[in-house]
Amino acid sequence: MEAFDWQRIFFHKFPLAFLAEVTLRVAIAYVLVFLFLKVAGRRGIRQLSVFELVIILTLGSAAGDVTFYEDVPIAPVATVFAALLLLYRTTTYVMGRSSRIAAWMDGVPITLIREGRYEIENLSRLNISEDEFFMELRQQGVEHLGQVKMGILEIDGDVSLFFYEDDLVQAGLSVMPPEHRQDFTRVPDDGLYACNHCGHTHVLKAQQEFSCSHCSHESWSRALANRRAR
The missing domain is CATH 3.30.240.20 (bsu07140 like domains)
Structure with missing residues (x-):
């Protein structure tokens, strides 16, 4: 391996056309995250509970992987988003029905x-x-x-x-x-x-x-x- 190989540092084995695909992947991930937060009814970042922070971090990981790894297809990532949304909705529903579970998940003042x-x-x-x-x-x-x-x-x-x-x-x-x-x-x-x-x-x-x-x-x-x- 040659040190300071700019071709390796910037492009590795990818053709320039892959950068256009990365741009498309970023746009799709951006839309998926936006739609998730819109449907979930997100609050401000300082208002995140521990559970919601875990959801956001998981979203970030899924969105990040699909943007620049050429072997990560978009369909499974979209499934991750759908599963997380279902999990989020289910959890918030249960928390709304049980004050004890809500206190355990969110904490209390x-x-x-x-x-x-x-x-x-x-x-x-x-x-x-x-x-x-x-x-x-x-x-x-x-x-x-x-x-x-x-x-x-x-x-x-x-x-x-x-x-x-x-x-x-x-x-x-x-x-x-x-x-x-x-x-x-x-x-x-x-x-x-x-x-x-x-x-x-x-x-x-x-x-x-x-x-x-x-x-x-x-x-x-x-x-x-x-x-x-x-």
């Missing part, structure tokens, strides 16, 4: 923040890092947890937030990045501090080391009480 404090048990069983969650909160205009009455992780992965009115905002844990939030195990001054693990607030004395009464962790940052910027 999970409360992550309640009254300005983390729901630790719910948060700990999710595969989500603190930095990732804080980023999600900041993108929705949250500066600290005391501004949030309730935060719910929806089944599509979005976080729905319900805020306190300005006059009801509590002191809470800052969601700022590390360079904008100092963490302490021994607090430097008297004041109100928030537990970095659960968001519970305590009044602490200077140089005091203290275990949170809510979750027993010992890392603290200054609690913020700012109202939300409009």
Whole structure:
């Protein structure tokens, strides 16, 4: 084999006319995917459930194979699409008739923040890092947890937030990045501090080391009480 053989790299053993066939195959695959999504009544990409994501990935694999492999005929791929559509329709019908199956397939909303404090048990069983969650909160205009009455992780992965009115905002844990939030195990001054693990607030004395009464962790940052910027 010769290195940098441009004929091999770009065309291998295919004649130029095969590129026209590839174009036709792509057009057919494009139409099949479009028709599938149209008939299935697709939602936005951020609203995909796990089951629907599997369907989309399978569609992509089938559509990709038929576009540039010369030995993959179109009829079996069209059958794959029809079978997937039948499977999708059957599954959504069963989910519509059984809330238990729907909850198992799609999942259920999970409360992550309640009254300005983390729901630790719910948060700990999710595969989500603190930095990732804080980023999600900041993108929705949250500066600290005391501004949030309730935060719910929806089944599509979005976080729905319900805020306190300005006059009801509590002191809470800052969601700022590390360079904008100092963490302490021994607090430097008297004041109100928030537990970095659960968001519970305590009044602490200077140089005091203290275990949170809510979750027993010992890392603290200054609690913020700012109202939300409009």
